[in-house]
Amino acid sequence: MTQIGAGERAAMRSLLGSVNESLGAPLAPAWESAFWAVPRHAFLPETVWVGDDLAECSRDLAPASWLRHAYADTAVVTQVNDGQEAEPGERWASCSASAPSIVFRMLDMLDTAAGHNVLEIGAGTGWNAGLLAYRLGPERVTTVDVDPALAAHAGDRLRSVGLAPKGICGDGAFGCEAGGLYDRVIATCSVRSIPPAWIRQTKPGGVILAPWESPWFCYGLLRLTVDGYGAASGSFFPHSAFMLMRGQRTDLRIYRDVVREEHMPIESRTRLSPWAVSGDDWAAQFAIGLQLRNVWRTWHDAPDVKGVASRLWLGTTDAMSWAAVDWDGERSDRFTVWEHGPRRLWESVEAAHGWWRAAGRPGPERFGLTVRPDGSHMAWLDTPDRAVPDLS
Known part of the structure; x- marks a missing residue:
C-alpha cells in the first residue's frame, strides 16, 4: 500500500x-x-x-x-x-x-x-x-x-x-x-x-x-x-x-491536407461574426457541432495576407471542402468569405447558427442523442421527437 x-x-x-x-x-x-x-x-x-x-x-x-x-x-x-x-x-x-x-x-x-x-x-x-x-x-x-x-x-x-x-x-x-x-x-x-x-x-x-x-x-x-x-x-x-x-482522431492541417494552390474559391460577404460561432459562446459552438458533424475549424491570427487581421478556417473531415472567413481588423459587421469544394461550408454554419438562435439559444443540457440499432446517431432538443437538423 x-x-x-x-x-x-x-x-x-x-x-x-x-x-x-x-x-x-x-x-x-x-x-x-x-x-x-x-x-x-x-x-x-x-x-x-x-x-x-x-x-x-x-x-x-x-x-x-x-x-x-x-x-x-x-x-x-x-x-x-x-x-x-x-x-x-x-x-x-x-x-x-x-x-x-x-x-x-x-x-x-x-x-x-x-x-x-x-x-x-x-x-x-x-x-x-x-x-x-x-x-x-x-x-x-x-x-x-x-x-x-x-x-x-x-x-x-x-x-x-x-x-x-x-x-x-x-x-x-x-x-x-x-x-x-x-x-x-x-x-x-x-x-x-x-x-x-x-x-x-x-x-x-x-x-x-x-x-x-x-x-x-x-x-x-x-x-x-x-x-x-x-x-x-x-x-x-x-x-x-x-x-x-x-481511433477517432482526424489528423488534418489546412495547408498540408486541404487547401491547394490550384483552388479557385468563391468570394462572398457575411454579417455573421466568426467569433459568434467559434469564440466564447460554448452553447453556440456545441449546437453547431451537433449539426455539422464532419466540419472542423481552426483560427489563423495575423496571416500573411494583405488586409486580413484574422482568419477562421473551416474544413470537412474528408478534406474535400473548405472555407475561410476574414476580418480586416476594422469592421465588425461585415466579413469576407472564401469557399471551395462541393459544399458551401459557411452557408451551413450560418444555417446552424440561425437554427440555434431560433430555438432560444439552448445550452448542452437541453440536447440529447439517440443511437439507433443500425448504429446511426440522431441528436435532439428537449425530447427525442424534436430532431436537431443534420447539416453534415
Missing part, C-alpha cells in the same frame, strides 16, 4: 475541499473513502507536463511543485506525443489525469451500486479504475487502454495500492466481450460517435457515460441508457473536455 505522508495528507485535504466546492456538495461517503484509500499522487508518473507550453515537472527535481500539481483540481498531462520523444516546442498532450472534480462528477453520474460490473474505456493513469475497484471490488471492474505502456503502468500503480481490476490492452472501441454484459460503461476519453460494441456489451437498462466531442468543439458529457433492443438514448450535460479516442 502507498504510504501517505503529512505533506500528501494536507494536500489531499485541500483538494477534497476544492472538489466539494466545485460539485456544490460534499462527496458521497463511499467516494470520499475511495478518495483517501486511492491517493491520486500514487498514480502519476515521475514526470508530468504542465502549463500551456507543457513544461516538464519532475518529482525528483521539484517535489513540492510536482505534489502541488498532483493535488490541484486541474488536469495534469501525464504523456505527450503518444509516448514518443519530442522537443519542447513540438509537444502535444496525449494522456492526462483528469481534474478530480470532473472525475468524481462522472463517478456520481455513473450511479454505481453494489454488485455492478463496470467497463472503463481508457485506463490512463489507473486512478479512475482504482476508485471504482475500491468502491465495487476489483473483480467487478475491467479497464481497457490502447497504449501498451499506459496499460502496463496503470496495472503497476493499481497493484501498488492493493487493487487489481482486470486490465486489457486493446482498442477501447471494441470494449471487452470476455467480461460479459456490464451494468455500466464509462469512458475517460471523448468520442465523436458511440461504438456499437459498447451498446452490445451493456445490459438492458444499463448506462453508458462518455465525454463528447465534435470536430467543431470538444465539450460535454453524454449519458445514455441502453434499451435492450440494440439502441441507447440519453441527454447531454455540460462540463468536461477530454482527449479524443485515438
Whole structure:
C-alpha cells in the first residue's frame, strides 16, 4: 500500500475541499473513502507536463511543485506525443489525469451500486479504475487502454495500492466481450460517435457515460441508457473536455491536407461574426457541432495576407471542402468569405447558427442523442421527437 505522508495528507485535504466546492456538495461517503484509500499522487508518473507550453515537472527535481500539481483540481498531462520523444516546442498532450472534480462528477453520474460490473474505456493513469475497484471490488471492474505502456503502468500503480481490476490492452472501441454484459460503461476519453460494441456489451437498462466531442468543439458529457433492443438514448450535460479516442482522431492541417494552390474559391460577404460561432459562446459552438458533424475549424491570427487581421478556417473531415472567413481588423459587421469544394461550408454554419438562435439559444443540457440499432446517431432538443437538423 502507498504510504501517505503529512505533506500528501494536507494536500489531499485541500483538494477534497476544492472538489466539494466545485460539485456544490460534499462527496458521497463511499467516494470520499475511495478518495483517501486511492491517493491520486500514487498514480502519476515521475514526470508530468504542465502549463500551456507543457513544461516538464519532475518529482525528483521539484517535489513540492510536482505534489502541488498532483493535488490541484486541474488536469495534469501525464504523456505527450503518444509516448514518443519530442522537443519542447513540438509537444502535444496525449494522456492526462483528469481534474478530480470532473472525475468524481462522472463517478456520481455513473450511479454505481453494489454488485455492478463496470467497463472503463481508457485506463490512463489507473486512478479512475482504482476508485471504482475500491468502491465495487476489483473483480467487478475491467479497464481497457490502447497504449501498451499506459496499460502496463496503470496495472503497476493499481497493484501498488492493493487493487487489481482486470486490465486489457486493446482498442477501447471494441470494449471487452470476455467480461460479459456490464451494468455500466464509462469512458475517460471523448468520442465523436458511440461504438456499437459498447451498446452490445451493456445490459438492458444499463448506462453508458462518455465525454463528447465534435470536430467543431470538444465539450460535454453524454449519458445514455441502453434499451435492450440494440439502441441507447440519453441527454447531454455540460462540463468536461477530454482527449479524443485515438481511433477517432482526424489528423488534418489546412495547408498540408486541404487547401491547394490550384483552388479557385468563391468570394462572398457575411454579417455573421466568426467569433459568434467559434469564440466564447460554448452553447453556440456545441449546437453547431451537433449539426455539422464532419466540419472542423481552426483560427489563423495575423496571416500573411494583405488586409486580413484574422482568419477562421473551416474544413470537412474528408478534406474535400473548405472555407475561410476574414476580418480586416476594422469592421465588425461585415466579413469576407472564401469557399471551395462541393459544399458551401459557411452557408451551413450560418444555417446552424440561425437554427440555434431560433430555438432560444439552448445550452448542452437541453440536447440529447439517440443511437439507433443500425448504429446511426440522431441528436435532439428537449425530447427525442424534436430532431436537431443534420447539416453534415
